[in-house]
Structure formats: C-alpha cells, structure tokens
Amino acid sequence: MTIPIFYTISDDFTPYLAVSLSSLAENADPEKDYTVIILHQGLSPEHQDALTACGKGKLRVSFRQLDEELLAPIQNRRGNYLRADFFTLSIFYRLFIPELFPEYDKAVYLDADTVVNADIAGLYQTELGSNLVAACHDQSVHYIEPLQTYIRDCLGLDPAGYVNSGVLLMNCRAMREEGFVDKFLRLLTTYQFNSIAPDQDYLNEICAGRIKLLDPRWDAMPNDFDPEMADPALVHYNLFYKPWHFAGVKYESYFWQAAKETPFYQELKQELADFSEQDRQAELAKMQGMVDLVGQISQDPQNWFHVKQEVKVTL
Numbered sequence: 001m002t003i004p005i006f007y008t009i010s011d012d013f014t015p016y017l018a019v020s021l022s023s024l025a026e027n028a029d030p031e032k033d034y035t036v037i038i039l040h041q042g043l044s045p046e047h048q049d050a051l052t053a054c055g056k057g058k059l060r061v062s063f064r065q066l067d068e069e070l071l072a073p074i075q076n077r078r079g080n081y082l083r084a085d086f087f088t089l090s091i092f093y094r095l096f097i098p099e100l101f102p103e104y105d106k107a108v109y110l111d112a113d114t115v116v117n118a119d120i121a122g123l124y125q126t127e128l129g130s131n132l133v134a135a136c137h138d139q140s141v142h143y144i145e146p147l148q149t150y151i152r153d154c155l156g157l158d159p160a161g162y163v164n165s166g167v168l169l170m171n172c173r174a175m176r177e178e179g180f181v182d183k184f185l186r187l188l189t190t191y192q193f194n195s196i197a198p199d200q201d202y203l204n205e206i207c208a209g210r211i212k213l214l215d216p217r218w219d220a221m222p223n224d225f226d227p228e229m230a231d232p233a234l235v236h237y238n239l240f241y242k243p244w245h246f247a248g249v250k251y252e253s254y255f256w257q258a259a260k261e262t263p264f265y266q267e268l269k270q271e272l273a274d275f276s277e278q279d280r281q282a283e284l285a286k287m288q289g290m291v292d293l294v295g296q297i298s299q300d301p302q303n304w305f306h307v308k309q310e311v312k313v314t315l
Contacts (some may be wrong), residue, residue: 003124003247004107008039008093014047015264015271016244021054021061023258024116032121034059037101037221039093041066050263064100094165094200099181100174103152105173111166111236115254117232128171132178133203134212135163136219140238143225150196150294156305157204163211165200166236167219180206191202191311193304194297196290205304218304222250240283245275 003025009017021036028034038051040063048063055061094109101107108124110116126134141147142159158291171310183206195201204211220232222241228250235251237243243252259265297303 001033001123003034003228004101004104005034005036005096006035006039006094006107006109007112008109008177009043009112011043011047013112013253014051014129015262015268016263018051018054018264019255019259019268020110020114020116021051023221023254024110024120025054025056025059026104026258026261027056027116028059029119030057032058034101034120036061038063039066039097040064040211045123049239051254053264062200078160095166095184095199095203096097096181097170098175101172102176105171107170107171107172109168110234111238113242114167114199115235115251116233116235117231117235117256118253120234122233123167123169123214126212126214128169128212130174130208130210131212132171132175132180132210133163134169134214136167136214136216138164138200138217138238139219139226140164140223140241144225144291146291148293149194150297154294154303155201155205156308157208159311161208161211161213161298162204163200163213164199164219164221164235164236164238166238167214167234168203169214191304191307193302193307194300195304196293196297201304220251222252238266240287242283244271245303246280247281249273274312 007017007020024034036055036059038061042061042065043051050135051063052061060140084304097107098104108120108130128134129251137160140230141151141162148159151162153155184202187202187205215227215233217231220229220235221228221238222235232251232254235254237249237251238253241249243249243255247257259268300306
C-alpha cells in the first residue's frame with residue numbers, strides 16, 4: 001500500500017517545505033511506502049533537487065507542474081481569489097488533487113508551513129466513511145470573534161464545524177463521484193463574492209455536512225489563546241505565526257529541530273535575523289486587515305450568505 005502525500009508550493013516556499021519534508025521522512029515507518037507529490041507552477045531545478053534529497057527509505061519525492069489550461073478558470077477570476085495579499089494562486093491546487101490523480105482513492109494534503117512529529121500513516125488510516133474530507137477546526141480563527149462572525153454571517157456556515165484546509169485527509173474517490181471539482185469551478189465562475197480564506201471557504205461550503213473532524217493534535221496551530229499542546233502530531237504555522245519571522249512563536253522548537261536537518265537551516269536563521277521590526281509590524285497589520293475586511297464583507301449585499309439565501313444555490 002502506498003500512502004500519497006501532496007504539497008502545493010511556489011518556488012519561494014522551498015525552504016519551508018524542505019523542513020516539513022525532513023520531519024515527515026524522520027517520522028515515517030520504514031516498513032511503509034510513502035509517495036510525496038509536490039504540485040507547483042515552476043520550481044527551479046536546484047530546489048527540486050534539494051526537495052528530492054529530503055526523501056529517504058521508502059519515502060519518495062516527485063513533482064507535478066500544473067498546466068495553464070487547468071488553472072485558467074482561476075486565473076481569469078483574479079478579483080475573486082486574491083483579495084488579501086498573503087494568498088497566492090497555489091492555495092487552490094489542492095482542490096484539483098482528486099481529478100488529477102484518479103489512481104488514488106484517498107490522499108493526505110499538507111501545507112508547506114507544517115512540521116510532522118508523528119508517522120503520517122496515522123492520519124492516512126483514519127476511517128472516512130462517506131465523508132468527503134477529514135480535517136481539524138481552524139484554531140487560528142476560533143477565538144477571534146470578527147472571524148467567527150465572518151464564518152457565520154458572511155458564509156452562512158456553522159463556526160463549530162468550520163475546518164482548516166492546510167491539513168486534509170481527502171476521500172478522493174468520493175470527491176470524484178460527487179463532482180467536487182466541477183462544483184468548485186461552477187461556484188467560482190458563477191458567483192462573485194469576496195472571501196478571506198478562498199480555498200478554505202469553498203472547501204467548507206462544498207463539503208458541509210460531510211466533514212469528519214480530526215483530533216486537534218493533527219493540526220496544532222500557534223495562537224495567543226490556547227496553551228501549547230503537549231504532544232502535537234503535526235504543527236501548522238498558519239497565517240502570521242512563522243518561526244522564521246518571529247522569535248518565541250509557540251511550537252517553534254519543532255520547526256528549528258527539523259530545519260537543522262535541511263540545507264536551508266542557516267538561510268532560515270538568517271531570514272529570522274534579517275526580519276526587521278517594521279517587517280513584523282507589517283505582518284501583524286495583515287491580521288488587522290483580515291478583521292477590517294469582515295466589516296466590509298458583512299455589509300456587502302452580494303456576500304455569499306446573502307447570495308445563498310436569494311438564489312437558493314444548490315450544489
């Protein structure tokens with residue numbers, strides 16, 4: 001049995017992905033078979049070589065460059081997916097995995113800003129039943145009331161069931177049978193609404209009612225509210241809590257321990273040293289920008305919640 005693990009990145013995220021891959025390989029069971037597939041739109045040969053070298057034992061790394069034809073519906077809707085400057089086109093790649101890889105009935109997807117502290121097979125072996133995906137609550141927004149308001153009043157979803165899309169177990173077979181990608185493209189191209197977390201919002205909307213909630217230890221996130229989890233299986237440095245930008249980030253020790261095993265360790269330490277106080281304030285301002293955007297979207301008569309009520313959208 002092969003365990004497929006997908007990442008999606010742009011070239012500038014290579015050092016962080018190398019850290020995640022290193023931790024993934026370190027905790028892989030030598031008796032199991034793992035295939036890592038990196039979806040991208042152009043990785044330099046040097047970076048591909050560096051990431052390939054992160055594989056060891058029965059963990060192999062391969063690459064898939066996404067073509068322009070597949071991505072055209074996204075690229076033609078710039079106003080619909082790049083509302084915030086901390087998102088890039090690559091956030092949507094994960095949504096195409098079931099169709100691009102029909103050989104897999106089930107797959108793991110991980111964001112590049114993760115560190116894996118346990119055998120990922122434990123996540124992969126989770127029983128999905130008829131659920132389309134399994135994921136964890138988004139702890140980076142759970143305690144921020146304006147973002148809870150956004151989920152409830154701008155998306156028309158239950159905040160208690162809203163999940164983070166950076167760590168997913170995907171029921172690829174069921175997603176193909178349900179026409180998940182077609183539904184996503186139909187929503188994207190038919191309705192124009194502002195969004196704070198584009199890929200995540202679409203995923204939560206389309207999969208609503210068929211999401212299995214995972215143990216939170218599979219997507220532990222630094223925030224200013226929760227105590228640090230004692231034994232996280234996976235740490236996700238979501239949004240602005242990046243240990244290569246801020247010292248003292250919760251769970252940072254896991255990142256730097258894994259980073260030491262990569263050729264990018266000194267580069268990452270230098271990035272932290274060079275990140276100025278002005279840079280840090282700019283990063284923190286992005287969070288406030290998200291909060292401010294909620295106010296705008298909530299007043300928008302064409303926000304997704306209003307559209308769903310008026311048009312009676314069916315998926």
